[in-house]
Amino acid sequence: MKQKKSKFKRMNAIKGWTLVTPYIIHQAIFFGYALGWLGYLMFVKWNYLTPPKWVGFDNFIRVLTDEIFWLVLLNTANFMLYFIPISLLAAILLGMAFNKLKYVKTFVVLSFLVANISSGVGYSIVFQKLLSESGPINRFLFDHFDFTIPWFSRPQLALLAIALMVSWKFIGYYGLIFLAGLNAIPKSLYEAAKLDGATQWKQFTKITLPLLNPSLVMVLVLQITLSFGIFTEPYLITGGGPMKRTYMFMMYIYDNAFRKFTSTGPGFASVISILAAAISFSCIFLVRKSIEKEVNLV
């Protein structure tokens, strides 16, 4: 009997391994082996053709002394300064609005989500034309208010424009995260607060906001990750300009690793990607450390 059981156990394990082995092989190549390459590339100089040359920490020194690296970091921070507050505030309000809606809820939620699943290339082209010098938005402003906004020719305006269009795309999604958070708050808390005579504002600051903490942290993490990985929008619309002020990490990596004439080789670019990942993780860690709270509902 015991023997039979252990035989069954072994059969079970063999079948299990058979099912997962293709996955392990695939990930060994495209995850493990790839990561190994990334680790190796950081320490070599290479042009993809001749054998790589070991240069030690040279790539790190070159990246850290490259002015562009610090400019890109500044640009990313500058972008986050627009994007995070705008989309965070809008998404919280939107989540609360979703929560309050009765009759048109489905339509409103779907409209905002359709924005979220718009194509990256498609919507970049659309906003490039919409906001262009002679585009419909500037034409409207000029006809009715006698001024135009040079969206993509001033650094701060260009960053703001990209932050606004990314917000257009994402606040529906973030709003839905807040809606899920709001739904998890027990109604009885508000009733108790009302009995105690708490004002609407007080209810918001003392109940809603603290209990939305998990959703808040999640949205912030998504926003930070997005800011460090943004590529399609600046690449297609501004090409990094004006004055390189919309030049972001992913473009910096792309130009250095792959673009003819600007390429300094994959070694240099690998170091950028590792540093960008490290900085983005640090931001996430800081956010979690400073605002994340244990929330116990029920």
Add this chain to the structure above:
Amino acid sequence: MSKAKKRVTTIIFELIMLILAIFWLYPYFWLVFSSLKPQREIYTQFWPSAFTMENYRFIFSTAEKMNRDFIRSLMNSIFISVTVTASVVFTSALVGYGIAKFKFLGGTILKNFTIFQMLFPGFMFTIPTFVVVKALGLLNSLGGLIIPALFSAWGVFMFTQSYRNIPNDFIEAARMEGASETRIVLSIMIPLARSTASIVGLFTFIGIWDNFLTPLILISDYDKMPLSVLLASFNHEYGSQIGAVLSGAVIQTMPMVLLFLIFRKYFLEGIAVSFK
């Protein structure tokens, strides 16, 4: 507040949100109308004086003479997205089954490993993926876009989670009748986890269809490019053909929107699940 007053406030609020939602769709309306009107009216009037298919004719036939074969690239996009989506749903369902329903050491480790994998930001893999695809001799081929994407850690994770709620009795019964494990996955597990299957399928399709950076790096021939990259390159070189560019953007966007509207129920569930 009196009841009547409260009612009025509610109605005004719902109206405002309705208007805001329609306003939010403005870029879509503008895009679709622009693609259907004569080029000179795109920047000057919202409602076309006459609807025309001229822009679509341009992108599908004239552009071909400019070395940009959009029908071909549409086919490339469809082929890549359908292949990868079918593969990811199938492989994730199989691997997730292995992890969730068989007790062995590898399963437990692998489950934690999929979570670990999801922590890595995508941009870290841009360079090494290029190097690996190049080493495999797949550069500048559709295979280079498809093969690295055949499995998905996120897909495996999603299926593993959803299988936990499926009782083992079903599986035992099928085994009694001599069904193979692949058969069990295909005819019992996937149908029982169909909402997970739809979510994984939908998100994978949208992600691959709209991927821009990967094909930009891996593909250099126009006739092998998926729509996203070909459209971007067309916009870069012939940006003044606004009507044609925008009709290309419609073709790039619409499959995603349609799939979303068809599967919206699962999409909303998918978002809800990923919050837990």
